[in-house]
Amino acid sequence: MKKFVHLALPVLAAVILVSCSRQVTRIDPSEQVDISGRWNNTDSRLVAEDMTSKILSANWLGDHLANNAGKRPVVIVGFVDNKSHEHIDAETFVKDVENSFITTEKVRLVQGGKKREELRAEKADQQTNASASSMKKFGLEQGADYILQGSINSIVDSHKRKKVTYYQVNLELTNIQTNEVVWIGEKKIAKYIKN
Numbered sequence: 568m569k570k571f572v573h574l575a576l577p578v579l580a581a582v583i584l585v586s587c588s589r590q591v592t593r594i595d596p597s598e599q600v601d602i603s604g605r606w607n608n609t610d611s612r613l614v615a616e617d618m619t620s621k622i623l624s625a626n627w628l629g630d631h632l633a634n635n636a637g638k639r640p641v642v643i644v645g646f647v648d649n650k651s652h653e654h655i656d657a658e659t660f661v662k663d664v665e666n667s668f669i670t671t672e673k674v675r676l677v678q679g680g681k682k683r684e685e686l687r688a689e690k691a692d693q694q695t696n697a698s699a700s701s702m703k704k705f706g707l708e709q710g711a712d713y714i715l716q717g718s719i720n721s722i723v724d725s726h727k728r729k730k731v732t733y734y735q736v737n738l739e740l741t742n743i744q745t746n747e748v749v750w751i752g753e754k755k756i757a758k759y760i761k762n
Contacts, residue, residue, distance in 0.1 A: 604732060606651065606655045614663075614736050614754045616667050617754055618738055618754050619664055619671070622738070625749075628674075631712070642676055642715060643711035644664055645715060646716055647716065648718040649719050650718050650719065651734065657719060660719065679711075690703050690704075690705055711743055713741060713749065715738055717739060719734065720734070729760070730759075730760045730761075731758065731760070732760065734758075738751070738752050
């Protein structure tokens with residue numbers, strides 16, 4: 568029996584080492600890879616680019632430019648609520664939307680949420696710790712004209728080893744002064760997963 572144990576242990580160790588080895592390969596972040604079938608960076612980027620394109624080609628932008636002597640609108644990207652069945656980091660999606668806005672140069676973008684609070688805290692700190700010539704003053708922020716808000720939703724339909732996951736991203740652009748919703752859009756993605 569002892570002889571069997573002495574022979575089996577090295578074989579078992581080799582099997583464990585082979586089964587636990589992992590290979591990692593660097594890939595282009597823009598390459599479309601879908602391993603799990605869940606929401607991923609490609610979905611986030613593609614939805615952000617598509618929806619930003621739709622927002623910026625809608626009538627509200629031309630109306631704003633006509634009513635404001637050609638001045639680009641100032642937009643703040645607000646809260647995008649994850650109502651899906653899985654964990655989705657909505658901040659990644661928000662950053663993709665903000666990046667698309669900045670890239671087009673058709674709107675001006677201001678910080679929102681925690682980043683705006685951090686900026687205000689820095690200004691407050693400067694009031695007592697910075698020289699008078701370099702101190703940034705309160706009350707000079709660029710006010711936003713519009714806020715973009717929305718949600719990410721999902722529906723899962725499955726039977727045995729087959730599953731279809733539907734994602735729907737809904738966004739609304741609202742005029743902050745009037746509370747008028749000036750644009751509503753949605754983007755749907757469907758993923759068929761077969762095990």
